[in-house]
Amino acid sequence: MHLHRYEKIWLMLGAGGLALFIVLLCVNAFAMGMAPPSNMEMIDPEKVTETPPFDKPGLKQVGDNEYDAYMTAFAFGFAPTKMEIPVGATVNFHVTSPDVIHGFQIPETNINFMVLPGHISSATHTFDKPGEYLILCNEYCGAGHQVMATTIIVK
Amino acid sequence: MVIARKIDDTLPHVPVQRSAATLSLAYVWVAYIAFGLAAVAGMVQGMVRGGIMELPSWTNYYQILTAHGVLMALIFTTYFIVGFIFSGVARTTGGSLHGAALKFGWAGWILMTLGTLMAVVTILMNEASVLYTFYAPLKASPYFYIGSALLVVGSWLAGFGVFASYRKWKRENKGKTSPLFLYMGVTTYILWITATIPVAVEVLFQLIPWSLGLVPTINVMLSRTLFWFFGHPLVYFWLLPAYMAWYVCLPRIIGGHIFSDSLSRLAFICLLLFSIPVGFHHQLMEPGISPAWKMIHVTLTLIVVIPSLMTAFSMFAIFETTGRKKGGVGLFGWFKKLPWTDVRFFAPFVGMLFFIPGGAGGIINASNQINAVVHNTIWVTGHFHITVGAAVALTFFGVTFWLIPALTGRQLTKTANRMGMVQTVFWAVGMFLMSLAMHTMGLQGAPRRTDYTTYMDHPLALGWMDYQRVMAFGGGLLFVSAILLILILLYLTFYAPKGNTEYPIAETETTQEVPKILERWPVWIGLVAFLIILAYGYPILQQIQHQAPGSPPFVTW
């Protein structure tokens, strides 16, 4: 098998570029703590409404300007329906589903994960700018999927 | 060489004999019937999401979305690929398929068509609006899953037909290197059969018993893992036949040669090895899979880019060497010498151009945490519309323009060629506008797979409306193109004048040594198995041993 000289250079550049991507991703994910949301906790999907803390979905202050948001994503909505936090607050979202698979996305942030029945998904974001952030379901979940949304108000 | 070409052209071309041609046409035409129906569904979807029309009460967006996805991504592609590979195998092994291959071919067609009808009927009855990913615990009618299983098993039979042809050829040509097309066909089916085993397991052992009510709950995580174990090689199953047309047919069409026989085979082997153990890159944003395992799959995914980089080089090299022989000078002079008015070249070439941003977008999608920017946004929809919907589809169209007349013994007339050019331009412009709007909106967070909505008039969502209209306009152009395509294909099948159309199969310019190792299948299948166990063995074991409480079925549409 004979490779043309230019092809050799091209493949080395290509492989080098891909290796660079992998290194950047690894450093960012593992050294800077930006790995994708991969929470391993589980829950019985048929008992979500009776399992604390998801029996009472809501915000809980856990630090100076830090909150835990325990939420449920269900066909077709999110609980709680109203959330308000101060500017600069860090929110740890913990979300699960009592029925089918849903998505949880806050556009223009990196909050974007799947909500699987039986699992608890977690991700953290710090809201530095005030506004009414849209939270929407981005995984098809049934006839009312397009209305499944809520907001989080940052003041 | 010039003399050789002239003599070659006056000789009757190796025909594909009637029995093989009929089989191939039977597959290709089911593909285009599915394509036509899917195009109607796609156009309607675009109009609805663009806010241009509303659906009557007897149907809904997600039913139409399911029909579009299943018919385009699963039925059109699979049927076309099976038909194309059968025809090319016949063409490169002496012009016919032997008894066993034909029997497998027809048995496969019958099973696949039965399965397709079951799936389509359940979708039409609104009992299977689960999209083509059918994620549990959304529960479709058991007949939808049984239909899908028949489709898969039928395609395996077709694969066995190709394996039988390969074995027969090897028996009759001891010690010789197999024809490149045949080799690539075999590789494609090894990929396909390996990749469909997990989804067959999911359907047979999880979805069917659960949807029949025989078991109360399902392991959702495991079903998703098995689905994506299949889901990513599925896209390579679409891509490999397009690469076959690029590597083997296109050089002949432009009057050139295969760039390198061995490198083409090597690229296919790399694609076979690394396109399967990568499914977690579709599950990067979900719980229950550790970051380390995600990163392992991401790394393997990026390795599979390398054979595509090789392909990019090979394609440009074929164009450059051919263009230079035709008198092209300077850095890009050869570019002008390519047959720009020949739709057999033009359509796949435009497809290749789409594959550049398509490939670049794919690398972004698979990049671990970066996936958060685009996951489940309409960017992803834009991505697979320029990859499978443009690069692969345009290549398939370009192939069909010569394949159908070659099989029916008719001519690809000047008029048909010109109409094909117009059709290609409509498809390209439509796809460009639609996918550009989708990519842009996706970066702003607009979700995929979602009916028209303003999210209670949220300002961000209202900002997406203009893009959605552009998307709908692009969809309209695509629909016009689809109608035109069906008309051209009807003409080529039934009305075009009788005559010879070439089945273009290129050869290497010089005899090239092909390393024997490339045809030692046990080695490659062993490596595939090793990589799969490496990438999936432990995670799947974990998902079975430490599974979340199961999910009962839901029908939410």
Add this chain to the structure above:
Amino acid sequence: METQVDKAEKGKKSRSSKLQTDQEDLKGTFVAVLIVGGIILVGWLGVFGLFLDRA
């Protein structure tokens, strides 16, 4: 189908096949793939930038 002329042609070519591949002028190809590589790099860095910006 292989004609006599084709066969003769092949025989002639195979003698020079070792040299042939590197002699081919593939400057245009090289520049073209570098452009492809550039598109991949710019696109990737762009979205990575967006990701860091949104964190």
